[in-house]
Amino acid sequence: MNLAASPIAVATVIFLVAAAFTIGLVPFVRCLGLRFGFIDRPDARKQHSKPIVRVGGIAMVCGFVLSLSGIPLFGGCSLLALEQNRLIWSTLAGSLCFFLIGLADDLFILSPWPRLAGQIFVATVIWGQGVRIGAIDLPWPTSTGSVINLSDGLSLLTTVAWLVGITNAINWLDGLDGLAAGVTGIAAIGLVSVSFSLHQVAAGFLAAALAGCCLGFLRHNFNPARIFMGDGGSYFLGFTVASVSLMGPARKLSTVSLLLPLLILSLPLADMSAVIMGRLREGRSPFYPDRRHLHHRLLRAGFSHRRTVLLIYVFTQWLASIALVVANAEMRFLWLALATAILVATVVTSRHQLQTEKAFPRDFSNHVRH
Numbered sequence: 001m002n003l004a005a006s007p008i009a010v011a012t013v014i015f016l017v018a019a020a021f022t023i024g025l026v027p028f029v030r031c032l033g034l035r036f037g038f039i040d041r042p043d044a045r046k047q048h049s050k051p052i053v054r055v056g057g058i059a060m061v062c063g064f065v066l067s068l069s070g071i072p073l074f075g076g077c078s079l080l081a082l083e084q085n086r087l088i089w090s091t092l093a094g095s096l097c098f099f100l101i102g103l104a105d106d107l108f109i110l111s112p113w114p115r116l117a118g119q120i121f122v123a124t125v126i127w128g129q130g131v132r133i134g135a136i137d138l139p140w141p142t143s144t145g146s147v148i149n150l151s152d153g154l155s156l157l158t159t160v161a162w163l164v165g166i167t168n169a170i171n172w173l174d175g176l177d178g179l180a181a182g183v184t185g186i187a188a189i190g191l192v193s194v195s196f197s198l199h200q201v202a203a204g205f206l207a208a209a210l211a212g213c214c215l216g217f218l219r220h221n222f223n224p225a226r227i228f229m230g231d232g233g234s235y236f237l238g239f240t241v242a243s244v245s246l247m248g249p250a251r252k253l254s255t256v257s258l259l260l261p262l263l264i265l266s267l268p269l270a271d272m273s274a275v276i277m278g279r280l281r282e283g284r285s286p287f288y289p290d291r292r293h294l295h296h297r298l299l300r301a302g303f304s305h306r307r308t309v310l311l312i313y314v315f316t317q318w319l320a321s322i323a324l325v326v327a328n329a330e331m332r333f334l335w336l337a338l339a340t341a342i343l344v345a346t347v348v349t350s351r352h353q354l355q356t357e358k359a360f361p362r363d364f365s366n367h368v369r370h
Contacts, residue, residue, distance in 0.1 A: 007201050010076040011192060011208035014067045018212025022063030026220040029059045030227045038107065040228055052225060054106055056217060057233020060181075061099050063213040064240070068092060068205070076205060083130070084202035084247075090129035091206060091243045095236050097122040098167060102235035112287040116164070119235075123163040124156065131243050132159045162246065167238030169268035172275065174234040176295050177225035178218055179309050183268065183316050184237040185214030190264045190320030191244055197329040203247040210240050223305050241265070263323040267294075267316055302354050311350060318343045 033039060033053030040054040068088065071077060077085065101118045104110060132155050136148045150158065174180035188211035195203035214237065220226050229237075245261035262269070271294045276286045284290075291300075298308040321339035324332045 007076070007079050007204060008196065010071070010074045010079065011196075011204050013074050014070065014076075014205055015208040015212040017070055018063045018067035018209045019216035020063075021066045022059050022213045022216030023219050025059035025062050026056060026217065026227055029053070029056060030220070033227070040230075052228055054228040054230040055103065055232065056221065056227040057099060057102065057229040057231075057236055060213040060217050060229065060233055061096065061236055063216055064095070064209050064236075065092065067209045067212060071205060079201050080205075087130055087247050088202050088206060090126060090131055091240065091247065093129075094122055094126040094131065094163075094243060095240045097125075098239040099232045099236040101232075102171075102230065103232035106230040106232050112285075115231075119164045119167060119239075120160055123160040123239075126163070126243065127156050127159045131246055132156075133162065133246060159246065163239060163242045165272070166242035166245075166265060166269065167235055169265070169272040170238030170241065171231060171234040172272050172293065173268045173295075174229065175293055176305060176309055177223035178221050179295060179312060180234050180237060181214045181217045181221050181229065182309065182313050184241055185211050185218065186313060186316045186320060187241055187264045188214060188244070190317075190323055191241070191261070193320075193324055193329050194260050194264075194327045195244070195247075197324075197327045200247060203244050206240065206244045206247065210237070210244065223309065260323045260327055263326065264316075264320050266319055267312065302358065303350060307350050307353065310346060314339075314343045314346045 030053045033055050038053060038055045039051040041051050071080075071088075080088070098119065101115055101122070105115055134150060134155055136150065170180055170184060173183060188207045191207040192204050192211060195201075195207055217229065217233075221229065245265070274294075275290075275292050278292050279286055279288050279290065295308050295312065298311060299305070303311065318339045321332075321336040325336050329335075
């Protein structure tokens with residue numbers, strides 16, 4: 001099969017292959033998890049009422065790898081420069097390493113500091129393979145030119161902070177059924193559009209594969225979930241979406257390109273920052289488990305599990321549509337208008353439903369977890 005005449009066609013096939021493999025592999029992974037006891041048991045902090053397999057990230061990783069392995073079959077290699085091809089496989093290697101760190105925590109319950117050390121080490125190695133922030137492209141000329149090349153030390157620090165920060169932001173977002181997979185999938189679809197708008201084909205292919213495995217996993221993970229992705233899955237999603245943004249919009253930071261990934265990922269980043277500041281203010285560790293995340297606040301406000309997830313979804317897709325406007329993507333204002341209409345309609349409907357439930361209390365059974 002040769003689709004090389006159209007990179008968007010290749011990306012579409014990659015997306016469909018990733019989604020199909022992930023959907024098909026989840027039941028198999030679930031059976032293995034039940035057989036070997038890889039389950040998340042209910043406790044005082046969690047509100048799911050029965051044990052659920054927590055290694056679903058295995059299916060997502062397999063779908064991701066298999067879809068990218070098909071790039072040569074689809075004729076995608078002819079669209080990639082040698083450096084771009086190398087960056088794809090470097091990103092894939094880093095994603096697998098982050099997945100293994102998270103999977104080790106799922107199986108052996110590691111403390112936060114060894115996990116963080118492992119993430120920093122892997123991010124440093126991947127930086128050495130070229131997945132990095134190397135320069136700042138200023139929007140105005142200076143005496144030394146408009147491009148400021150970062151020193152190796154500053155490039156390393158910035159890149160590691162970006163990769164590790166976004167990875168943990170996605171991990172902390174994984175508090176409700178379908179939340180992390182859905183938000184990452186929406187962000188990945190936004191990155192597909194942004195990457196192709198900026199002629200970053202490799203980033204577009206990776207983002208398409210990521211979107212496919214996220215949306216395929218939602219088939220089994222949306223409330224009520226039959227399987228959890230675990231830390232292995234959330235680390236894989238976080239690192240992959242962070243590294244794709246480096247290969248595409250943020251590789252040379254400018255006023256525009258810096259805003260693109262920050263806009264698309266601003267919700268999990270803002271949530272993580274607020275949680276960390278709140279914990280530090282109380283003299284606690286940044287890793288101290290509590291119930292101050294955005295989804296916890298929405299649940300306490302009275303929204304149902306599904307309504308909470310939906311609200312975060314639509315806000316994320318609205319942010320992604322703004323990123324398309326900033327990137328001057330085709331039909332950008334149409335997408336922004338549609339996203340705004342969806343956001344307003346969802347907020348209005350949710351508020352009305354919440355007011356109705358408070359006025360006429362009923363026994364709403366919500367299957368939520370943390």
